[in-house]
Amino acid sequence: MTVQAGFYLMTLGAGLILSFALYAARLHRRGLPAGLALTTLFFSIPFGYLFAKLVYIICRFRASILNYGLAAFIRLRPEEFSFAGGAIGVILAVAMCARLRKRSPAEALDIFAPAGCLLVAFARAGEYFLGSVGWGDYLEIEWLCRFPFAAQNRYGEWFLAVFTFEALIALIICALALVREERYQAHRGLLFAHTAYSLCICQIFPEMLRAVTIIFSFVRTEQVVCALTALGLLWFVCAKLHARGKKGAYRPLIWIWVLAGLNIALQFALDKPYLFIDPLPLSENANAWMMEHSAIIFYCIMVVCIVLMLMLMIRAAHTLAAKSGKRSR
Amino acid sequence: MKKRFFLCLLALVTLFSLTGLLSAQAEVVQLPIDETGGMPPLASGYSGDLAYEDPTIKVSIELGREENCDYWIADIQITDPAQLRTAAADGFSSTMAMDGQKLARRVNAVLAIDGDYFCYTGSGYILRQGQLYLNKLNGDRDVLLVDELGNFHGRHLAEDGSITGSVRGRKIMNAFYFGPILVENGEVCPDVTGQDMAAREKRQRMCIAQVGELHYKAICCAAPARGSAGMTLEQFAAFVARQDVLIAYNLDGGDSTMMIFQNKKINDVKNNSTRDICDIIYFASAWKAE
Numbered sequence: 001m002t003v004q005a006g007f008y009l010m011t012l013g014a015g016l017i018l019s020f021a022l023y024a025a026r027l028h029r030r031g032l033p034a035g036l037a038l039t040t041l042f043f044s045i046p047f048g049y050l051f052a053k054l055v056y057i058i059c060r061f062r063a064s065i066l067n068y069g070l071a072a073f074i075r076l077r078p079e080e081f082s083f084a085g086g087a088i089g090v091i092l093a094v095a096m097c098a099r100l101r102k103r104s105p106a107e108a109l110d111i112f113a114p115a116g117c118l119l120v121a122f123a124r125a126g127e128y129f130l131g132s133v134g135w136g137d138y139l140e141i142e143w144l145c146r147f148p149f150a151a152q153n154r155y156g157e158w159f160l161a162v163f164t165f166e167a168l169i170a171l172i173i174c175a176l177a178l179v180r181e182e183r184y185q186a187h188r189g190l191l192f193a194h195t196a197y198s199l200c201i202c203q204i205f206p207e208m209l210r211a212v213t214i215i216f217s218f219v220r221t222e223q224v225v226c227a228l229t230a231l232g233l234l235w236f237v238c239a240k241l242h243a244r245g246k247k248g249a250y251r252p253l254i255w256i257w258v259l260a261g262l263n264i265a266l267q268f269a270l271d272k273p274y275l276f277i278d279p280l281p282l283s284e285n286a287n288a289w290m291m292e293h294s295a296i297i298f299y300c301i302m303v304v305c306i307v308l309m310l311m312l313m314i315r316a317a318h319t320l321a322a323k324s325g326k327r328s329r
Numbered sequence: 330m331k332k333r334f335f336l337c338l339l340a341l342v343t344l345f346s347l348t349g350l351l352s353a354q355a356e357v358v359q360l361p362i363d364e365t366g367g368m369p370p371l372a373s374g375y376s377g378d379l380a381y382e383d384p385t386i387k388v389s390i391e392l393g394r395e396e397n398c399d400y401w402i403a404d405i406q407i408t409d410p411a412q413l414r415t416a417a418a419d420g421f422s423s424t425m426a427m428d429g430q431k432l433a434r435r436v437n438a439v440l441a442i443d444g445d446y447f448c449y450t451g452s453g454y455i456l457r458q459g460q461l462y463l464n465k466l467n468g469d470r471d472v473l474l475v476d477e478l479g480n481f482h483g484r485h486l487a488e489d490g491s492i493t494g495s496v497r498g499r500k501i502m503n504a505f506y507f508g509p510i511l512v513e514n515g516e517v518c519p520d521v522t523g524q525d526m527a528a529r530e531k532r533q534r535m536c537i538a539q540v541g542e543l544h545y546k547a548i549c550c551a552a553p554a555r556g557s558a559g560m561t562l563e564q565f566a567a568f569v570a571r572q573d574v575l576i577a578y579n580l581d582g583g584d585s586t587m588m589i590f591q592n593k594k595i596n597d598v599k600n601n602s603t604r605d606i607c608d609i610i611y612f613a614s615a616w617k618a619e
Binding site: 060062063064066067079131132135137138153155157159211212213215271272273274275278288291 | 423424451465599605
């Protein structure tokens with residue numbers, strides 16, 4: 001599978017049209033000017049591009065600016081863009097356009113949230129055309145060696161199609177955003193915060209599986225950007241809860257640090273399992289078994305961590321929605 | 330007279346047929362300088378778990394322990410420089426990483442070792458299988474050049490523009506940007522600790538060395554775990570110099586350290602988690618069986 005940039009751009013274009021049509025329809029339903037969607041689309045493309053490049057360049061300064069100078073900004077190699085950066089650019093465009101039209105950015109972001117998920121799903125699905133960019137591990141399990149679970153390279157080898165997994169997650173989060181919409185109506189910005197948080201947290205695991213990723217000092221930077229964004233969003237919700245007099249409103253922040261720390265330790269353990277398994281008081285056989293199954297064990301714990309992180313936001317957001325609902329009544 | 334003539338004719342026909350049959354059975358092929366692999370190794374070429382031989386390549390691997398650390402030394406002799414090759418997970422312009430063992434299997438490597446993790450550094454001199462991918466040197470690392478005759482040439486702290494694509498009039502086929510050069514002219518290089526590479530820490534290490542014409546060694550030591558102490562770069566350089574090599578170059582070590590034989594990692598086998606790598610250096614057979 002080689003890079004077919006034209007097909008990727010067509011998929012991304014279709015995603016932009018559909019998601020911004022959804023955004024326009026939702027704006028119209030809320031009695032807001034649907035034309036805001038068109039203005040936002042106009043700004044989203046350059047903002048998305050710029051931030052996708054900027055995050056990459058910051059993380060890989062030596063490989064980009066020092067090698068190519070400012071031309072690094074116009075290099076179109078797929079692996080030289082940050083997906084998380086691109087998403088941040090689009091979100092900024094949505095907020096900025098709402099502000100320019102003298103509308104609440106938080107409200108606009110709430111309305112945009114499901115459409116944003118749809119755009120993410122299309123952008124991820126389009127990675128089918130970007131060669132190895134969306135691939136994970138080499139696969140030998142025969143029933144998995146077919147699309148949509150896997151993608152094949154020019155040597156006939158199969159690799160896990162991480163991009164389809166990510167596109168599916170984005171669609172699920174999109175559906176959940178539509179379901180939650182009514183409940184969260186009483187608090188501006190909450191639907192966006194919860195949706196974006198879910199996208200960020202759910203990206204941590206697949207990012208771990210990716211064979212092509214932006215690495216800075218052995219750290220997968222897309223994961224860091226997602227984790228920091230999620231932390232900021234949880235902080236936002238906790239601060240609102242605190243403002244409404246909720247006791248222990250900031251407790252989820254402590255827990256997310258604990259879970260993030262555990263996640264970092266697990267990623268380190270995946271790289272050097274012997275450092276974690278050897279000190280355990282195990283028999284030689286048990287040690288060998290643990291070493292052999294270390295990856296699956298650590299991945300399972302990581303998934304549990306991610307579910308717990310998602311639950312932190314669900315609980316905080318539901319409490320905030322309930323409190324805001326009572327107040328507005 | 331007639332009978333003798335027919336017998337001679339029959340003998341000649343048989344001889345020609347046998348010659349034709351033999352040439353159809355096996356031959357030495359010229360491996361192309363590209364990203365394709367080598368000829369599949371012969372099943373009958375393996376003797377034991379640590380040796381392989383066919384008319385074009387001879388590999389033997391020695392395991393041992395020195396300075397409280399396990400080591401692996403592969404001795405490789407080839408008949409054509411093109412049998413010393415490199416391969417990447419998804420080409421040398423991609424940053425993809427994958428299991429080195431699968432990569433070795435793809436290219437029919439007789440013996441493979443991890444390369445210089447070219448996709449991580451984002452700078453340096455990336456020239457593989459005769460094609461230049463990046464020429465952004467900044468004098469911070471030693472470079473190893475392999476010419477078209479398979480000879481190694483070290484360049485200490487190579488500066489931008491100092492490498493032109495040929496060395497001593499011979500085309501460069503592969504270049505590596507990790508370093509440092511550990512051994513030169515059979516002697517340990519005076520400042521092996523100058524380029525960091527966690528030089529003073531006891532680590533897993535990997536190097537490639539030239540012993541003579543088309544004769545090489547790949548040497549690696551174990552991690553500071555599971556009964557081994559690991560080696561500092563100085564210790565490793567001294568150890569490598571004792572293996573009678575002319576020139577040796579340090580490659581990516583740590584948990585990327587991988588020596589692959591029969592498509593399996595043979596070093597540090599108790600640690601079955603192998604870090605995905607971008608590239609391998611491998612030795613291939615040029616013997617084409619029927």
